[in-house]
Amino acid sequence: xxxxxxxxxxxxxxxxxxxxxxxxxxxxxxxxxxxxxxxxxxxxxxxxxxxxxxxxxxxxxxxxxxxxxxxxxxxxxxxxxxxxxxxxxxxxxxxxxxxxxxxxxxxxxxxxxxxxxxxxxxxxxxxxxxxxxxxxxxxxxxxxxxxxxxxxxxxxxxxxxxxxxxxxxxxxxxxxxxxxxxxxxxxxxxxxxxxxxxxxxxxxxxxxxxxxxxxxxxxxxxxxxxxxxxxxxxxxxxxxxxxxxxxxxxxxxxxxxxxxxxxxxxxxxxxxxxxxxxxxxxxxxxxxxxxxxxxxxxxxxxxxxxxxxxxxxxxxxxxxxxxxxxxxxxxxxxxxxxxxxxxxxxxxxxxxxxxxxxxxxxxxxxxxxx
Numbered sequence: 241x242x243x244x245x246x247x248x249x250x251x252x253x254x255x256x257x258x259x260x261x262x263x264x265x266x267x268x269x270x271x272x273x274x275x276x277x278x279x280x281x282x283x284x285x286x287x288x289x290x291x292x293x294x295x296x297x298x299x300x301x302x303x304x305x306x307x308x309x310x311x312x313x314x315x316x317x318x319x320x321x322x323x324x325x326x327x328x329x330x331x332x333x334x335x336x337x338x339x340x341x342x343x344x345x346x347x348x349x350x351x352x353x354x355x356x357x358x359x360x361x362x363x364x365x366x367x368x369x370x371x372x373x374x375x376x377x378x379x380x381x382x383x384x385x386x387x388x389x390x391x392x393x394x395x396x397x398x399x400x401x402x403x404x405x406x407x408x409x410x411x412x413x414x415x416x417x418x419x420x421x422x423x424x425x426x427x428x429x430x431x432x433x434x435x436x437x438x439x440x441x442x443x444x445x446x447x448x449x450x451x452x453x454x455x456x457x458x459x460x461x462x463x464x465x466x467x468x469x470x471x472x473x474x475x476x477x478x479x480x481x482x483x484x485x486x487x488x489x490x491x492x493x494x495x496x497x498x499x500x501x502x503x504x505x506x507x508x509x510x511x512x513x514x515x516x517x518x519x520x521x522x523x524x525x526x527x528x529x530x531x532x533x534x535x536x537x538x539x540x541x542x543x544x545x546x547x548x549x550x551x552x553x554x555x556x557x558x559x560x561x562x563x564x565x566x567x568x569x570x571x572x573x574x575x576x577x578x579x580x581x582x583x584x585x586x587x588x589x590x591x592x593x594x595x596x597x598x599x600x601x602x603x604x605x606x607x608x609x610x
Contacts, residue, residue: 260302263288272326277302278314285309289327290320334358335372338365339380348381374543374551379519438479441487441495442468445502447592451475452487452495458512462498462564464588478563502566505533505600509567517561520551524558531572533600539573560587571596 263271269289278285279295285303286292303309306316306323316323325333338354354377355365369377438460440453451471453461461478463471476484487495494511501507517525523546530545531537537545539555548554559570571586571593586593 257302260288261297261300264300265294267291269326269328272328275302275304276306276309276322278309278312283314284317285314285322286317287320287322287326290317290322292317292319331368332372334360335369338369338377339373342377342381351377371548371550374520374546374548374554375523383519436479436482437485438475438482439485439487439491440472440475441491442471443495443499445499447502447588447595450495450499450502452498453484454491454494455514457514459494459498459564459567460514462567464565464592498567502596504603505566505596506603511567513564513567515563515568517558520548520554521558521561524555525562525568528559528562528568528570528572531569533569533572534603536572536574536597538576542573556585560585562587566596572600 260271260275260277262268264277267289269287271288274288276285276287278301279299280301281295281299285306301312303312310316310323335358338358341349341354341357351362351366354369355362358365360368366377369380373380375383436455438453438455440451440461442449442451444450447464449465449468449471451461451463451465451468451474452459453475461475463474465471465474472484497511501509515525524542527542527545539552539559540549543549543552543555546555555573559573562568562570565571565588
């Protein structure tokens with residue numbers, strides 16, 4: 241058996257060993273599932289994140305899979321159970337089950353009920369849920385209820401029936417939040433937004449064609465592109481049953497103000513916005529608005545700022561869903577921390593993203609010299 245262990249150890253490339261050892265010393269759970277390590281003095285193998293006492297380096301060998309470790313004669317650690325699903329995968333499974341529980345419940349389940357079903361304490365469950373999903377269980381339940389009421393309003397016989405079927409305990413509670421949930425009154429939403437009026441104008445700026453649209457509540461769209469008609473088509477697709485109206489003289493003034501903001505990134509945005517999104521999207525958008533001109537953050541750093549460090553992909557999706565270019569500066573989010581790398585994509589074209597960042601960097605540099 242000792243010879244088998246020695247042979248298995250020799251098969252692992254020496255160059256990879258030190259990086260793996262560093263992960264073991266750090267008990268880095270992100271490496272769980274990538275490899276396991278065995279300890280010849282105990283005859284067991286463990287995950288990199290195992291909380292057991294750290295072994296001496298000379299007694300450790302590395303294996304690509306649990307099967308390889310067992311073939312070499314080692315048995316799985318009873319503490320970290322490396323032959324089963326990782327702790328992270330187990331938690332993600334529990335949270336996925338909790339999400340399905342919320343989605344399928346007629347009445348919103350409480351925190352204690354959700355935590356008990358997951359086999360976790362309420363505090364631990366709340367923390368893990370937020371880190372994986374990006375929002376609290378309460379916010380997730382509210383968002384799901386809002387999604388249900390939108391769907392119910394289009395097919396129910398009455399607004400009251402739709403509100404009740406969606407899980408709202410009272411009509412008053414829903415009507416208090418209806419503008420935030422729907423962006424319009426329930427009756428208008430139920431008719432497909434046919435009575436909503438949106439003014440818009442198409443102009444040219446240094447970045448190409450620009451479309452600015454606004455409802456009575458505020459600016460609801462700022463699109464950039466090469467084809468003006470394509471921008472109008474995008475607006476129509478976003479508000480399929482709204483009444484689109486070409487902007488008048490007063491609206492042209494608003495359009496000019498938006499263009500001025502694009503040309504002068506150090507200017508202060510002071511126009512009201514009217515944008516609907518999920519609770520998570522709004523958290524991301526608020527974080528983006530706090531990034532000063534001339535600075536950038538990575539998707540991971542934005543996820544950290546909103547308290548959801550594992551929701552990096554969801555942050556990217558929220559950036560892509562941003563309907564108001566520059567007003568919510570998603571162009572200031574890049575793939576890596578390398579200031580010379582403008583990765584991560586951009587809804588209105590990577591060249592426009594580069595141009596915006598270069599312009600902001602120039603304005604920042606002029607300010608520092610002043």
